[in-house]
Amino acid sequence: MGPPVLAAAPDGGWGWLVALAVFLEAGLIFGVIRSFGVFFVEFLGHFGELAGRVSWVTSITIAILLFASPVGTSLSTQYGARPVVMAGGFLSGLGLLLASFATSLTHLYLSIGLLSGFGGALVFAPSVATLARYFKRRRALATAVAFSGPGLCSLAFSPLFQFLVDSYGWRGGLMIVAGMTFHLMACGALLRPLALTEDLALAPAPQRSWLAKLSSLFGLALLSSWPFLTFAVSGLLMNLGYLVPFAHLVPHAREMGFDEYQAACLMSMTGATDLCGRLVAGWLDARRAFRLLHTLTLWTLLTGITLLLVPFGHTYPTLMAIDLCYGFLAGAVVPLKFSCLVEIVGTGRILEATGLVHLLESFGALAGPPLSGFLRDVTGSYTVSFIASGTFLIVGGLVLFTVPNFCSCSTTSPPKQSGDPEDAGNLTRHNGDHPCDGKT
Secondary structure, three states: OOOOEEOOOOOOOOHHHHHHHHHHHHHHHHHHHHOOHHHHHHHHHHHOOOHHHHHHHHHHHHHHHHHOHHHHHHHHHHHOHHHHHHHHHHHHHHHHHHHOOOOOHHHHHHHHHHHHHHHHHHHHHHHHHHHHHHOOOOHHHHHHHHOOHHHHHHHHHHHHHHHHHHHHHHHHHHHHHHHHHOOHHHHHHOOOOOEEHHHHOOOOOOOOOHHHHHHHHHOHHHHHOHHHHHHHHHHHHHHHHHOHHHHHHHHHHHHOOOOHHHHHHHHHHHHHHHHHHHHHHHHHHHOOOOOHHHHHHHHHHHHHHHHHHHHHOOOHHHHHHHHHHHHHHHHHHHHHHHHHHHHHHOHHHHHHHHHHHHHHHHHHHHHHHHHHHHHHHHHOOOHHHHHHHHHHHHHHHHHHHHOOOOOOOOOEOOOOOOOOHHHHHOOOEOOOOOHHHOOO
8 A cells, every 4th residue: 555645745744854864865975975085095006096097986986876867766766766775775885895895996997986876876866856755845945954964974074084094994994984885775764655646647648669668767758848958958067067176176275385284174164164055055945035946046156156266266265265155155056956956847757857967967077077187287277177167157057047937036837747748848837935926
């Protein structure tokens, strides 16, 4: 017997435990990735490879995590989020465990990059989609709280990983991190299924071929929706610049003449202000002062501007101030993006939409840091790299202006849930519970 059908999202209750699960998942996936620089240094010394080759371990992990997200969401549509996320947690931990026995970089590419990255894809996208179904009015706040995991965990993981490496070596450290990652399976167990009346409207057309079945399973009809497609392209452009500071801010600071401790402190402070930014963004949206899409656009543009200012941080206090602004603004972008996606496609299609958005964003995540490194090699400094990354974010923010009814204070209703691809492009306005609509 399935779960009871609810007329609307409960906006709380068990949803806060789902938010806790996503918080821990985000920390154990992205918090580990952000703090992996400790192992990066160990890999350089042990394998004697160039930094560029070692850096592909992290790049492949992020790219696979995003690129394979449609697989996770389609499996969740078929079997439910709980078993899929638990299986993904097992694969993520297994990949790190196998990496502790690595004898070459290829072994790390396959174990951490491919296996752990694919496990992360099975965990994150279905979990975020499940969280979105539990909230409506408080969705941005719940998402911000859940997505604060990476910022908080990165503050703790960097010194913890260094302690593990110093005490047990990089192989022993990876084994312990793998044990931590296996807790993703417990997080997946908290994802209780939730049935909404909106799901009853999902009446797919008769499937006449395997191609039609595949399109329905992966939600490919969304690609004919102009609002969705515009939003996804904007996300791709944002990702081309969003990840650059995490890869190249520390090397840039070292080239500016600051010592390794000052450079490392920049990333620690980014994690702290990232956490604050995510919580403040959720709090602002809970107050309903502005339309969600407008808030995302503003924060994206401001994030791009801060990256343009990085080359002008000639003194350490100035660079630190710019870094604090970047962390605060960039931290809010991710939870706001997921909340806006629900506003555009509706909770009934959030699983497929999340997977497709991650798929498109994976190209930006994979190309952004290498492109930034290429520009540095060509020009001899990171100045053009940060200008380019800031420009990508600004262009991504400007693309959001082309979302239908962007200039309207009212929200947009999601595409019709008839299973007809043509309906996926139809958007109509409705009066939401928002100050711009004349309601108090």
